[in-house]
Amino acid sequence: MNTESLPENGHARVVVMFGSQSGTAEELAKNFGRKLAALGYEAPVVDMAKFREVDLTREKYLLAVSSTWGEGEPPDNAVDFWNHLESAEAPRLENLSFSVLGLGDTDYKIFCGMGKNLDRRFEELGARRFAPRTDCPLEFEEPAQAWWSSVTGALHQLAPVQVPGTVAAAGEKEEEEVPAGYSKKNPFPASLLVQKRLCGPGSPKDTRHLEFSLAGSGLSYEVGDSLGLVPRNDPALVEELLQCVGCSGEESVLTPENRETSLRAALIGSYSITGISRKFLKDFADRAKDFYLKHLLLPEMNKDFQAWCEGREIVDLFLAFPQVKYAAEELVAVLGKLNPRLYSISSSLKKHPDQVHLTVARVEYESRGRRRLGVASTFLADRLPDGDTAGVFVQAAKGFKPPTDPAVPMIMVGPGTGIAPFRAFLEEREAVGATGRNWLFFGNPHRALDYFYEDEFEAYHASGFLTRLDLAWSRDQGEKVYVQHLLARQGRDIWAWLEEGAHFYVCGDASKMAKDVDDALHELIATHGGMSTDDAANYVKQMKKDKRYQRDVY
Ligand SMILES: Cc1cc2nc3c(=O)[nH]c(=O)nc-3n(C[C@H](O)[C@H](O)[C@H](O)COP(=O)(O)OP(=O)(O)OC[C@H]3O[C@@H](n4cnc5c(N)ncnc54)[C@H](O)[C@@H]3O)c2cc1C
Ligand SMILES: Cc1cc2nc3c(=O)[nH]c(=O)nc-3n(C[C@H](O)[C@H](O)[C@H](O)COP(=O)(O)O)c2cc1C
Incomplete structure (x- = not known):
């Protein structure tokens, strides 16, 4: 048994760090922190965004709890920490013993990628794994509990606490902490003001524009954020x-x-x-x-x-x-808990005070001879009358924001419902009088039926505020045309904008579109920047590091 890590006051120290986008890992980490404290440990809980506030070279024990976002990527608050760990300046962590709990979703190709990466990287940096990593699917409760048992068992051996009477507290039921104000734990009942169809009759799609009132909620959001919505089953x-x-x-x-x-x-x-x-x-x-x-x-x-x-x-x-x-x-x-769904916010508070707008595709499909309805999208489209309320909260997206410098140009690629945050970006830029040029790529099946917010974008374009507007109507001609094809066609000018510092944004379908757009971006950089494939990949990597390539894909 190794008790050398025990400080004089008898409180061994275990740092708990969390990487979390929508709050699950954060909540778990805070819960572990409280339980460790009840067991007699000193257990600071640290947001990975504030990683510089702890010196991991001097710490003995670390629990890292992190979700995975994008396609196997760190959540926003953990991006800088992960870049730091991966960089040449990453410190050796020979004094550190660690264990990682990853949160993820088995539907994603890179399941719990961030948890796995952290686990590997801590070891590469010389740290010792004192309890094995656990990768949790969406139903994380049982595996997280099993991980917690193995962590506390190992800690009990490595750094037993000497504070009498505290161990019993481990079995006590945790009091649920409900934070003040409206939040994921305490959603605001927002009244539906407007719900209208964005697709014409005969369209293969059914997408709705919704406006909710936030009056009296004290809630505010920034463009780029998402709205969490608590649905009701059919x-x-x-x-x-x-x-x-x-x-x-x-x-x-x-x-x-x-x-x-x-x-x-x-x-x-x-x-x-x-x-x-x-x-x-x-x-x-x-x-x-x-x-x-x-x-x-x-x-x-x-x-x-x-x-x-x-x-x-x-x-x-x-x-x-x-x-x-x-x-x-x-x-x-x-049964599992009915989870809230996230929707990219399609409005700016500067243009619509006390309101939040959404652009929602109604999910309906046939399988095994039955008609199936998406829970939240049909709740919004079919079962929520005007004036009725739905529980909402704001899900901040720190890593999806227009350039802080209003003079910097931006290129936005948002086919289908991917248009939502870019309507908000444009409203925001118009409201603050931003001088940066704006270029929008939008796409959908038919121009006559599926041109969402046509009047708004055409007016922006006519006034010159929307400097360039490229539209991909996939089914209006013999061959299919998607946004990635337009990116290739406009490659020379996109490259020129990028070299002038433009930010590049993508929103919408993660399964195919985001990958095709990413390929097109690499390709146009290689072609018009005269680069090898590797150099183009490094250019894109640097854009990501500089936060000039941002995605909100789902
Ligand atoms: C950050 C973020 C932002 C988002 N922004 C938007 C947005 O702006 N607009 C928007 O519309 N959505 C957006 N979404 C998606 C949204 O959160 C929901 O996932 C979507 O509305 C479906 O939810 P639902 O409850 O209606 O469907 P669910 O009840 O969750 O059903 C969806 C599930 O049904 C199954 N399914 C769907 N179609 C088929 C099919 N053809 N065959 C077999 N199975 C099928 C799949 O398993 C799918 O996962 C966003 C998601 C995220 C994470
Ligand atoms: C847009 C989006 C992308 C995601 N990408 C992944 C992924 O690539 N791999 C994975 O295992 N889980 C992925 N997830 C699932 C999350 O990691 C999971 O929901 C987790 O519980 C969220 O925890 P958090 O609230 O702490 O961020 C994704 C979820 C969303 C909404």
Whole structure:
């Protein structure tokens, strides 16, 4: 047992750092900090953005809790810390023992990339891993708890605390800390002022413009931020599920926040009743005594499990195994929490005081012979009448902002709903009288049906405020034209703008568009900058470091 790290006051010190975009890792880290303090440790909780406030070369123990964003990238508050760790000036960390908890989502190609990177890099810098890393999927509670047990077990061996009477506090239930003001934990009930269609009849898309009132909330936002929205499930689906499960809906249950309510209300407003989680499937498979479902849950079957989940919802399981029934409290015990959805804000407070605008694509698709509805987008489009309220909070995006210098030019690429933040950027720049040139690339299927905010952009363009406007209508001609094709066509001028210091922004679909645009950017830099592929990649890397290449992709 090594007790050399014990300070004279008996409080061994364990630093807890968090990298977090939407608050989950931050909340966990703060919770771990409180628990460590209750165990008798000195446990400062440090935002990775403030990494210079701790000297890791002098620390003995570090817990790093971080989510992953973009495509395997650090969350905004951890970008500088990660660049520092990767740089030549990164210090050796031979004194440090660490353990990493990664948060992520198995739907992303680079699952828990930031957690994995931190884990590898700390080791490369000479630090010792005192408890193994854990990568948590969206349902992080169980793996995070297991990681916590292994961390506290190891710490107990390495740096036992000598503060009598404090260990018992570990088992105490944490008091939920609700911060003052409106926030993710305490969303503001915002009234819907306006909801209108942005696509004409016959369009393959259905995208809506929404305006909410923030009057009286004390909430403010900056352009580039997102709005968190607390959705409500479709009551028709809830009724179908109640029938399948064998409950009336009047049963009394607890919400995830330990509030007592009826099962019906809980299924509408508190629990996720569509996507199938591992936890749910495990319980269901046991009840159904179904070999194939159990088999899908084996760790080596993860890919098959993911593929099987696609296009299936919880209700499909009940329809396939009608003999399986649940009591109300058994059901909510295996359902996940109904998570808020994020939407890029498409307005500037300077132009619309006390309002927040969104641009939302309604999600509806067919799978396995059933019509499926996206929870939040159809709640906004179909089930929220004007004047009714929805819970909202502001999700800041420090890494997605117009240039601080109003004279710097900006190039914005935002097809489909990706246009949202750029409407806000332009409103903001107009309101402050920014002199920098603005270039917008927008795209959608048909000009006649899908030109979102046409009047606004055409007016900006006619006045010269929007210096250049390039539009890609993918289905208006024989061959498909997307924004990345227009970038290639305009490569010479884009290169000239970049060399004059322009910032380059991308928003919208992460699965294909963002990658194609990234390829087009590399290509045009290589071609018009006369660079090798490697040099073009370094140029783009430097743009990212200088915060001149920013993306908000989902
Ligand atoms: C930072 C950020 C900003 C965003 N900004 C915007 C924005 O400005 N506008 C906007 O519209 N959205 C935006 N989104 C996406 C938004 O948060 C929601 O994910 C989206 O509205 C869908 O939510 P939903 O609840 O309606 O659908 P859900 O109920 O969450 O269902 C979506 C799921 O359905 C499944 N699915 C969807 N289509 C199919 C299909 N054809 N076949 C099989 N399965 C399918 C997929 O599993 C998909 O994940 C943003 C996301 C992020 C993270
Ligand atoms: C736009 C976006 C991009 C994401 N990218 C990834 C990713 O590349 N890999 C991953 O494992 N998880 C990814 N996630 C999932 C987040 O890491 C996960 O939701 C996490 O719990 C968020 O924690 P936070 O609130 O502390 O930021 C992404 C989530 C969003 C909304």
